[in-house]
Amino acid sequence: MSTVSVDRRGFLGAGAAVAGVASLPLSAAAAAAGRKPVFQLSVASYSLRKFDRAATIKMVKDLGVSNICIKSFHMPYEATPAQLAEYRKEFEGAGLKIVGGGTVTMQKEDEKEIRGYFEYAKNSGMPVMVIAPAVQTLPLIEKFVKEYNIAVAIHNHGTEDKHFPGPQDVLPHIKNMDPRVGLCIDLGHTTRTGIDIVKAIQMGGKRILDIHMKDLANLMNKDSQVAVGRGAMPVAKIFATLASIGYSHCVGLEYEIHADAPYPGMLESIAYQRGILAAMNV
Helix, strand or coil: CCCCCHHHHHHHHHHHHHHHHHHCCHHHHHCCCCCCCEEEEEEEEEHHCCHHHHHHHHHHHCCCCCCCCCCCCCCCCCCHHHHHHHHHHHHCCCCCEEEEEEEHHHHHCHHHHHHHEEEEEEECCCCCCEEEEEEHHHHHHHHHHHHHCCEEEECCCCCCCCCCCCHHHHHHHHHCCCEEEEEEEEEEHHHCCCCCHHHHHHHHHHEEEEECCCCCCCCCCCCHCCCCCCCCCCCHHHHHHHCCCCCEEEEEEEECCCCCCCCCHHHHHHHHHHHHHHHHHH
């Protein structure tokens, strides 16, 4: 039994999440059963930003998730290469796979600074960096993608993002770039741009290198985040769409609420997603 505190509401919520999959509308359940997924679940460590590295590792393991995308709270940019190697050992020694890192802001045309972030990713064992660039920094970023063989997934931040509100705003700028320059579709931020989330995923296709999962009670209100399965996000349809395009990377839970006590909501969110995946794998 985990030593991480899980209150009764959180425990019951996780159980309800699994049971709730059985009550999905027939059309959603049918879509979920259409093709078996080849993607896995992960956790964005930003969800655990109030906790140190050891506690973060423990909670992710207690969730039963083996993939993690690491935010700089847990592997600081200013750490030395030797320190980053030690931090990497802590994650990997606990059985966690580092599938990426970020979000990393790259909006200045500063070759030294951008190279520094690629060095950081290399020393941290990150195959993908989730980034927030500007249009003018993309050519320089592509140059380093080729040099380091580290992919980048451009994260969209919704209507207040002056660079890339949605993935549909990224695609025209990267369509002729190296295939390792791709998308991290943040589901919550994307729906707030007004595009249908299923259409956005279909448009992204092979350019999608990461997904940030979150649920909103109101798909146009970023402050309405809830545990996955409790809101309006069409998770079953999203998973079915990802399966239909052969998406093979990770769907990472980015649980931004209840920062001081996120574990119950994260547990419920992971349980709900597992339930959908179980239905799809029948």
